[in-house]
Amino acid sequence: MSNTSTQKTPYFLPAEVVRAIARALDSKNNSELLDNKCQDLYLNKNELDQLINTHIYKVIEKVELKKSVENELKTLIAQMFDDYLKVVANYGLSERHRDEIGPWVVEAFFCPYLINIVSFLGIRTRPFEKTDYIELMTNNSTSLELAFKIIERRVKDWNTFYADLPQGDKDKITAWRRGDDIPSQTSLMSILNTQNAPKNVLVFLLTARAIEYFKKQNDYELLTQYFKSPVSFEALMVQFEDLMSALYERDMQYVNTLYQNKDEQFFDRPSTIIVKLLDLSLNSFSKDEIKQAKECFVKAFELSLYRSGRLCNHIIEVGFVIASWQESPDMSLISKLKSVQNLYGYTLPTIVTEDAKRKKENLVEDWEINMWRSNAQKVFNDFKVELPEKYQVSSAILPVYLDAKELELDLKKPNKKVKLNENSKLHRDKNKKKQITTQLIWNTLLEDLDAVNKLLQAGADINILSDNNESALLIALQYMNLIEINEPDDSFYQALKDLSYTPKTINAMTSKKHLLPLLSAVQTGRLDVVEHIVKLGADVNKKGGGSHLDALTTCLFLIGTIKNSxxxxxxxxxxxxxxxxxxxxxxxxxxxxxxxxxxxxxxxxxxxxxxxxxxxxxxxxxxxxxxxxxxxxxxxxxxxxELFDLSKMRKIAKLLIDQGANPSARYDWHGIHGYTPFLLACELNEAELVSYILDNATEYSKDDIINTVYRDRRDGQAIGYERICKHFKADDVLEVIDRHLTLEISDEVN
Incomplete structure (x- = not known):
């Protein structure tokens, strides 16, 4: 990471951090795309994850470490990015310049994290020790010469391996040891990523290469102050946040002094400019000058990024209101606001979907536009600004409205559209003031079974969806859903189940609550219903619902809740x-x-x-x-x-596994990143299901299932099935997994 930056922001942009690590690893560091992203203030979380995967994780995967070590190493790196963005999101450095703050951030934030990662490698990459990795950083000689001396000392079969190398490869190693150049990743891989290469030599040399690169770019003595026992990520964050708070308070005292002394410098400070632009934006909006409000806001927002800490969160909330109330809501601006909101870790109500036609953070639903519009005055109250009456909409919940003619059942036109929800103030599309559904769906919602049967006899099309992506079948399944607050009723399902449905209907997800027919079927607790929906073509791995989970995970969560309702x-x-x-x-x-x-x-x-x-x-x-x-x-x-039956729920889980449900599918839950159905089954001590998962796994997928770890974002810990089982006293599951691992080893021996 260079000490001199062309960026104006005090903080490094996350893509710059990726590029610095990529250069240290020699991982596609000349990528034009990566260079462009280093200039992108609006980088979204999905793009960042892709950059980390391409330029960092792919290198780790090539080293062919033990799967559990690989997963934990990825976790440590991911946690570093999460914690860095947490700092960016919470602590303002508006009064600082990059040339001043950049070296300090490298020293006080990234160096201790590097020590933690190196410490982990020292523990998990035998025959090397933690002291070997530390020696690479402390010794004045070139890291590569020292690395080969350590290899000769630690690796028993190194001399034999080296003697069998072609002369060209030996010449390369000699040049590296002299320090003529830093070896490329490709060169290291070509020599050491082979079947007969000694274990973990490649990862040790790649680390040595990265440290040598760091020494050339930065003062290697920066690391020496952190060579005591590495502390946890949580402790590092507390220490770093304290330093950031002190720095922020000092900056604000300086600005306050300039203000009190009526010093002209005050008006040129970035923090002052941001607040002034925001003030102009708020006042313009209060005067119904919404275009001018947006222009001032965009300038304030852009200047606040990677600069203003917590203030940025408040600015984003103002932006949602201003962008939503434009004559045509500014979807491009809303997309940028959501990208930053997600990346910084601020609360994000939108659920990410797998919609291939749109970028993940670009998914903006109508109900969200309505929510931001209806909360305009609440947001502006924080700034003591009163809005005109037209912006004071009391609630985001749209009132259902139907006139008498639209309520009348029309059997001559069974597919006649029904228009509802007249509210031009809230709807983002002024040409679409009413939402549309069908008579069949509407009468199913009204729980009018007689009308539903008449419409079906008249030829109503069951595959026409509402604007909200609802189908009559989905509504019928919801009436049987045991987690809904109603007595289960399967009469509508019985009327609709034996009809011909298209895959689109079966896999349609509603726009607000993200309901899915298969998830609703699982929540009925009925095996026959789940079997039916699966046979109709339901995608067993599609995620939905308020928690954004797939069917297998939903089923397991229900099993856990049934055990403790x-x-x-x-x-x-x-x-x-x-x-x-x-x-x-x-x-x-x-x-x-x-x-x-x-x-x-x-x-x-x-x-x-x-x-x-x-x-x-x-x-x-x-x-x-x-x-x-x-x-x-x-x-x-x-x-x-009490209507749920645990044995039937386990049969549903097995059915989903038989149909291809992925037990390694990752999801986020309560600050935990990368939990899986398999890990959840371990937590619940569901030995029968854990055994079924492993019995039905291939040799490759079994290794992936068992060695998966999740990341606890609160403390940076990577945790696998063993720690989960011990914590939740899931001894039955431990026995099952141990038995499978023993059989696997026995098969390998035979």
Whole structure:
């Protein structure tokens, strides 16, 4: 990472960090795409993940480490990026220049993380030791010469391997040892990534190459202050955040002094310019000058990126309102706001989907536009700005409206469209003021079974979806869904099940709650229903729902909840009894789901929701109603969960596995990155299902399943099945896995 930067931002952009590591590893470091991304303020999380995968992870995979070591190493690197972006998102450095702050960030942030990674390699890459890796960094000689001396000392069969090398390869090694040049990744791979090469020599030399590159680009003495026992990521973050806070306070004191002394320098400070631009934007919007408001906002937003810390979060919320209320909502700006919001780790209510036609962060749903529009005054209240009445929409929940003529059943035109939800203020498309559905779907929603049967007899097309991507079959499945607060009713399903459905209908996902027919089928707890939906062509690996999970994971979560159904009741009771604490305890993921479910009607950040609930608590009638609803919820939930049968749920899980459900599919949950159905089955001590997963796995996929680790973003730990089983006392599962591993070793011997 060069000490001199062409960038204006005090912080390194994440793509610059990727490029620095790529150059150290000699991993496609001349990539034009990567260079371009190093200039991109609006890089999204998906693009960053792709860059990390291409320029860092691919090199790790080529080294052919033990799978568990490879996964843990990737986890350490991913955690470094997460923690760095956490710093960028929370601590402002508006008054600092890159040339001043860049070397300090390298020294105080990246160097200790490098020590942690090197320490890990020293523990997991026998025959090398941690002291060997540290010696590479502390010794004054070239890292490659020292590396080969250590190899000669540590690796017993090195001399034999070296003696058998072609003369050309020996000449290359001699040149590297002299320090004539730093070996390329390709050269190292060509000599040492072979079947007869001694174990872990390649990873040791690649590390030596990276350290040598670092020494040439930076003062290697930067590392020496961190050679004590490496500390945890969590401890590193606390230390670094304290330093950042002190730096930020010093900068703000400086700016305040300039302001108090009426010093002209004050007006040229970046923090002052950002606030001034934001103020102009807010005032323009309050005067109904929405185009001018957007122009000023974009300048403020761009200047705040990788500079302003927590202020950037507030700026983004203002931007959503301004972009959504343009005559035609500015989807390009909204996409940029969402990309940064996701990358920085701020709460993001949109669920990522696999829509191949659009970039992941570009997916903006109508309900979100409505949410931002309806929260305009709440956002502007934080800045003490009063908006014109036209912007003061009270709720994001669209009222359902149908006139008498549209309600009348028309059997002569069974596929006649029904228009609803008249609300031009909230809908983002002014040419589409009403949402559209079909008579069949509408009457299914109205629970009018007689009308549904008449429409079917009249030839209603069951494969026409509503604007919301609902089908009559999906609604029928929801009536049987045991996690919904209603008594299960399969009468609509019976009326609709034996008809001919297209794969599009079976795999259609609704736009707000992301409901899927297969997920709803699993939540009925009925094996026959799941079998039916699978036979109709359901994609067993498609993710959906508020938690964005696939069918197998959903099934396993239900098994866990059935075993302890009081947990969901306790969570709801907490919201009814102590809503402030309940909101505070929610993970970002849980809170994002809560915002989606309420459509932002209570606010779309924690403070807004907490304030809204605090206001509700002042009303005895409102609190009494909330407690009454809580009791009804608990009673109905308990009654529904008693209808689930654990043995049938396990049969459903096995059916999904038979149909190709991926037990290694990764998902995020409560700050945990990369949890899988297999790991969840381990947590639940589901020995029968763990055994079934392994029995049905290929030799390659079994290794991948067992060696998968998840990353706990809270402390940077990479955790596999063993630690999960020990923590949750899943001894039965441990026995099953040990038995499979023993058989595997026995097969290899034979």
């Amino acid at each position: 009081k947990l969901s009741n306790n969570r709801f009771s907490m919201i009814a009894q102590d809503p402030k604490t309940a909101i505070k305890r929610m993970s970002d993921f849980e809170f994002s789901t809560f915002v989606r479910e309420t459509q932002g009607s209570l606010g779309f950040n924690r403070q807004q929701v907490t304030n809204h609930l605090a206001q509700m608590m002042k009303s005895s009638d409102a609190m009494a109603l909330l407690k009454e609803v809580s009791e009804v919820f608990k009673e109905q939930t308990q009654a529904n969960y």
